[in-house]
Amino acid sequence: MKDGIIVKPAPFAGRPGWGMRLFSGLAASRRLSASGVLGVAFVVIVGAGTLFAPLFTPFDPLALGADTLQAPGWAHPFGTDDLGRDVLARVLYGGRVSLSVGLFSAVLSVVLGMTIGMVAGFFGGALDEALMRITEAFQILPKLLVAVVVVSLIGSGLTNEILVIGLLSWPATARVIRGRVQVIRHEEFIAAAEMSGASWVRVLARHVTPNVLSFLLVSAALQVASAIMAESFLSFLGLGDPAHPSWGLLLQQGQLFLQQAWWLTTFPGIALAMTILGLNLMGDGVAGGRAGAARR
Secondary structure, X not given: OEOOEOOOOOOOOOOOOHHHHHHHHHHHHOOOOHHHHHHHHHHHHHHHHHHOHHHHOOOOOOOOOOOOOOOOOOOOOOOEOOOOOEHHHHHHHHHHHHHHHHHHHHHHHHHHHHHHHHHHHHHOHHHHHHHHHHHHHHHOOOHHHHHHHHHHHHOOOHHHHHHHHHHHOOHHHHHHHHHHHXXXXXXXXXHHHHHOOOOHHHHHHHHHHHHXXXXXXXXXXXXXXXXXXXXXXXXXXXXXXXOOOOHHHHHHHHHHHOOOOOHHHHHHHHHHXXXXXXXXXXXXXXXXXXXXXXXX
């Protein structure tokens, strides 16, 4: 109060807006190390191949042919399988299935984990304790074993795989985001936002989310890699969708001809390894760039 006049503080004066903080988080995450750039290159190569598959092969991945178990050559660069189907087409189109399951599962797990982690870290107390006990209960479950049992019970299919993998993968994201939110919970800009009358939903959306964005990007990259591995594991065990062959299903089918047709497992395995390695390197690169930006 000054001369009988109540002067309200200007809590956001001089502080960048939500958009600028979001842009700053993205900019910091883009400071990749050399390994991070290599990871991005791997992911881009695989992603471009699957997205633009018709440009790289004229064959239908499900079309049968007369040339069975043909070795790689000009007509079929990755060879053919026991039913005469082009392996290059099956690897590229199968990548669409694997990447789709990985992406949608990761979106589900990241959104769920981010929500639980932000609420737990922001409010603390009994709510935090309850949510963290639930998180720990999910985290100690053997994810792949539970996924096998659940998919066996409810049936195979892309939707079921996405739901099962996504609902079993969120605890790691929740714990990371909770820890970050606990660090920034008592910052001055959070207190200023609350003093200005902003609801907790607005505070979380406009002031907390931009500050955990780089952590979310790292978590998302690792979650996609983990989900692709889980989907490949399920498909390798015969729990995938035969109508939508993925890399795991190609490996499962190819291992029956491992000695006489090495290409049936080699090329799907290379695509899977490149994707998993690329995503992990990309996540590590984002984390390294964030740490470097913090030191500067």
